Amino acid sequence: MEALPTESIQDILEWIDVRTIARLRLVCKLFNTIISSDNFARTNLAHFIQPPSGHFQPTNSSKPTYWENLFILRRTPQNYQRVFISQHLSRIKKIDWQVEMQVLSPVIGLAKSLERLHILGKYPTASPIPSEIGTLANLQVLAIQNCRLTGNIPDCFGDLAKLTLLNLSNNELVGCIPESLGKLQKLIVLCLDHNQLSGEIPSVLGNLVELTDLCLQNNQLVGVIPDSLGCLKSLGILNLSSNKLAGVIPNLTELKNLEFLLLHNNHMKGSAMSVVSGNLVKLTDLYLSNNNFIGSIHNTIDKNSFLEVVDLSNNFLSSSLPDSIGNLTTLYQLNLQNNRLYGTIPTSMELLVTLVWLDISGNNMTGNIPQGIFNLPNLDHLNLSKNQLTGELPIVSTATPFSLVHLNLSHNSLCGEIPTAISRFAGLKELYLDSNRLSGQIPESIGLLNNLVKLSVTGNQLSGNIPDSFSESVETKLVNIDLSDDALVENKDQK
Secondary structure, rough: OOOOOHHHHHHOOOOOHHHHHHHHHHHHHHHHHHHHHHHHHHHHHHOOOOOOOEEOOOOOOOOOOOHHHHHHHHOOHHHHHHHHHHHOOOOEEEEEEEOOOOOOOHHHHHHOOOOOEEOOOOOOOOEOOHHHHHHHOOOOOEEEOOOEEEOOOOOOHHHHOOOOOOEOOOOOOOOOOOHHHHHHOOOOEOOOOOOOOOOEOHHHHHHOOOEEEEEOOOOOOOOOOOOOHHHOOOOOOOEEOOOOOOOOOOOOOOOOOOOOEOOOOOEEEEOOOOOOOOOOOOOOOOOOOOEEEEEEHHHHHHHHHOEEEEOOOOOOOOOOOHHHHHHOOOOOOOEEOOOOOEOOHHHHHHHHHHHHHEOOOOOOEEOOHHHHHHHOOOEEEEEOOOOEEEOOOOOOOOOOOOOEEEEOOOOOOOOOOHHHHHOOOOEEEEEEEEOEEEEEEEEHHHHHHHHHEEEEOOOOEOOOHHHOOOOOOOHHOOOEEEOOOOOHHHHHOOO
């Protein structure tokens, strides 16, 4: 090879596949000098790669593509990365990639025309965010999700004045949310959820007046929710759940476009119902569970007439349930378990015909169960366990089939016999009636519940024989059955 002129060697090397050429730098010093020049890289690339169109979207392939090797992988010579960007990506405006990839190269900062950078994939190894992205002045959409990004969010992202969407969710980012993000006046969506971010929520986020989605859930954020977030009048989604936030809910009455409010799994206190004063007229989903909220459930809750999900479970709420709760005619999930609620279950709940999930377990509710609750046509899950409910089970026969799958009335003071009409819940899979004062025999009709896999009636005053309807075929479907009252056990042994 030494007898050949350098130009001839270069002419030969130019026709070697660009995915192989980098390895030849190790052959000798001359090869390394030739291959490391921008002019050689430019000629070599021209033989193999056609310039992409204005919107680049690589195919989903398990084999590395040209684009992967020359632009994404850091092991590729930077002269190739520079040339590739200047010649092939300098005019690119959109990059969308949804495949597994290596770490993002800093030369991304040379794609000055880029308006959209969306990478949804999985990096084999963790890597920091290239700060060079902060120089892409035309960038409007920046979304790098599920890519094992580490380190801090670069402060320079606050210089991306045209940015409307910033999504860095499902990564391994640490540190505080940069104050500089408060300069992004055009930002509509900010999603930094499912990372390891710490520190407080910057009050300057209240400057993002165009923001419709703010998602910071599943981090390690501390402190209080800034009052300034109450100024985000365009906000439709506020998700701060699963952090370490404390303090009270700030005044959110100006957020008339808010549809989803998720503050569950924090350390917040004060009144939970301050957010349902009637001003949040578009609110559909309210998640405040697993906090330290106190106070009562207001009569004004019905002013939020579009509510579909209300989850106030695992708090310290102490009040009766208002009759006005029956006016929430779009409600399909109501979870009030593990509070300090008392009084009777309002009969107005019979009007909640869209209700699918109702859980009032672990409270101090008294009185009878309203019969109409068992007539709700869409009810799938009903849990009234661990209260002080009395009276008989108000289940009556009807020709209309019902969708109830989970019924838990255990740990109350219910009396009377188990009604034969229990068989009307043909789809029932779990039935818990244990730890009550039920008497009489187990009705034959329970054996007709062919989908039943869990049954517990222990801790009652039941007697008599196990029903004949518990045939071997039915019993084999029951994964968990507890009939351990003494009389029932004796008769079961005799059978």
